[in-house]
Amino acid sequence: MSNVLRRREIILFITGIVGGLNLFEYFFAVKEVAAVASTIRTWVVVISAFALGLGIITAFRVHISHVKRRTKGQWPFSIWLMGFFVLLTLIGLWNPKFIVYDWTFKNVYVALSTTLYAITGFYIFSAAYRAFRARNIEAAILIISGVLILLRNAPIGEAIWTGFPILGEWVLMKGQVGGMRTLTFVAAVGLVAFGIRTLLGMERGYYGGE
Amino acid sequence: MSKNIWSKMAEVDRRVLYWVMFIALAIPFISPIGLPVPVTETTKAVYDKVETLGPKNIALFSIAGGVSAWPEIAPSMVAVMRHLVKREVKIVVWGFFVDQDITLDMILTNVPELKTKYKYGEDWVYMGYIAGAETAVAQLASDVHAVFKADKYGTTIDKLPLMQRVKTAKDIDLVLTVDTGSYILYYIRHWNVGKGVPVAEIGIAMQADMIVYYPVNLVGVMIGVRGGAEYEKLIGRLADGTVRMDAINVSHILFIIAIVLANIGFIMVRRMKK
Numbered sequence: 001m002s003n004v005l006r007r008r009e010i011i012l013f014i015t016g017i018v019g020g021l022n023l024f025e026y027f028f029a030v031k032e033v034a035a036v037a038s039t040i041r042t043w044v045v046v047i048s049a050f051a052l053g054l055g056i057i058t059a060f061r062v063h064i065s066h067v068k069r070r071t072k073g074q075w076p077f078s079i080w081l082m083g084f085f086v087l088l089t090l091i092g093l094w095n096p097k098f099i100v101y102d103w104t105f106k107n108v109y110v111a112l113s114t115t116l117y118a119i120t121g122f123y124i125f126s127a128a129y130r131a132f133r134a135r136n137i138e139a140a141i142l143i144i145s146g147v148l149i150l151l152r153n154a155p156i157g158e159a160i161w162t163g164f165p166i167l168g169e170w171v172l173m174k175g176q177v178g179g180m181r182t183l184t185f186v187a188a189v190g191l192v193a194f195g196i197r198t199l200l201g202m203e204r205g206y207y208g209g210e
Numbered sequence: 211m212s213k214n215i216w217s218k219m220a221e222v223d224r225r226v227l228y229w230v231m232f233i234a235l236a237i238p239f240i241s242p243i244g245l246p247v248p249v250t251e252t253t254k255a256v257y258d259k260v261e262t263l264g265p266k267n268i269a270l271f272s273i274a275g276g277v278s279a280w281p282e283i284a285p286s287m288v289a290v291m292r293h294l295v296k297r298e299v300k301i302v303v304w305g306f307f308v309d310q311d312i313t314l315d316m317i318l319t320n321v322p323e324l325k326t327k328y329k330y331g332e333d334w335v336y337m338g339y340i341a342g343a344e345t346a347v348a349q350l351a352s353d354v355h356a357v358f359k360a361d362k363y364g365t366t367i368d369k370l371p372l373m374q375r376v377k378t379a380k381d382i383d384l385v386l387t388v389d390t391g392s393y394i395l396y397y398i399r400h401w402n403v404g405k406g407v408p409v410a411e412i413g414i415a416m417q418a419d420m421i422v423y424y425p426v427n428l429v430g431v432m433i434g435v436r437g438g439a440e441y442e443k444l445i446g447r448l449a450d451g452t453v454r455m456d457a458i459n460v461s462h463i464l465f466i467i468a469i470v471l472a473n474i475g476f477i478m479v480r481r482m483k484k
Contacts, residue, residue, distance in 0.1 A: 041349035041356075042349055048342035105312055109312070114280050128465055129227055154436075176419070177423075
């Protein structure tokens with residue numbers, strides 16, 4: 001039975017029906033098709049929720065493996081992760097308003113999350129210092145554009161010279177638009193081609209094929 | 211000797227850079243600079259759109275950003291929510307990030323009127339988390355009730371008077387998507403292009419160019435901390451966004467100084483090698 005369910009034709013058939021119906025519904029207003037497409041999309045929402053559970057199982061498999069193998073520099077953290085996960089899940093199921101549960105999220109999770117995000121600023125600072133070198137004309141143009149955008153985004157740019165925001169605005173709204181729009185269109189065309197290939201069964205990566 | 215100076219200038223240790231950044235960012239918190247923040251057109255456009263709404267209108271507040279992005283987007287979220295409440299607009303909240311409950315808690319703390327002035331179920335509702343990314347956004351556009359059977363607190367959707375008015379995207383007058391990723395594109399594709407619903411974004415600074423690529427589809431974009439500071443100015447209630455702009459000013463200037471110094475060092479070293 002499992003071999004039948006794994007057959008390539010069944011996967012391609014489901015992909016074709018689901019993709020085709022939703023594409024048709026997007027471009028043509030046919031009530032009957034819309035109803036079926038709507039039901040399929042609701043299923044996707046439900047299946048995606050199950051994916052969260054699958055993620056938990058996968059995470060546990062990875063971390064149990066680290067603990068078993070005593071992976072250097074990792075396994076103690078794996079124990080912490082799994083321990084906290086189980087503890088917070090149990091407390092959350094018992095009483096989400098419990099003070100420890102609430103406190104942990106508001107004072108540990110939030111603080112750590114925002115700190116990690118803020119730390120990227122330091123990395124970007126260091127990276128900009130090292131990478132933004134005027135090795136040639138193109139790199140110099142990139143640096144000047146970047147500096148103008150920085151001076152546009154921060155009010156101090158305008159405080160230094162009122163022309164900076166105007167120049168920065170030009171770079172943002174005009175200078176880079178042509179190139180980026182081209183890239184966006186190219187990516188969109190590529191995505192359409194990829195979609196067609198998937199619907200026709202020519203792309204196999206998404207179901208583990210080669 | 212001089213060669214040493216130039217090469218040192220071009221290769222400052224990253225730990226030194228981190229300390230310089232840390233100290234520079236600390237200064238404005240001790241002694242605020244308080245430079246004026248001119249309002250950009252993209253933020254003004256969001257404000258103007260909200261100004262056109264009233265008690266008969268419904269706004270969707272979609273949370274598609276995690277708590278990690280609070281340093282950038284929390285001021286905008288709070289300012290916009292304050293404006294919506296001030297205009298007495300009905301508000302539907304849902305989201306796509308597992309930690310969004312904490313974000314909503316933060317908003318409720320900063321906008322207590324949602325608890326005091328607004329009546330839950332009639333004036334605002336919180337529908338909770340939805341999995342499914344773009345497919346979920348598409349499905350919500352065509353049938354909200356197919357996705358949600360109850361709100362976050364377990365009240366069935368038929369017992370929420372506000373949700374009786376919200377069946378599809380067409381029942382929403384403005385989408386405000388709090389976004390750190392691609393959800394703005396999903397809303398543009400399925401709510402704006404598909405159903406004609408006005409969409410505005412509360413985004414991180416990286417998404418500043420969204421309005422350039424989608425000028426027809428987006429009402430406006432509030433860009434990072436600055437967007438929040440500008441909105442605070444527009445609603446006449448200065449708060450966190452305005453305070454944080456000092457840090458933005460200092461960090462941006464520091465970036466420029468570092469880039470200039472690095473390039474002077476780099477060019478001088480290269481000349482000397484020749």
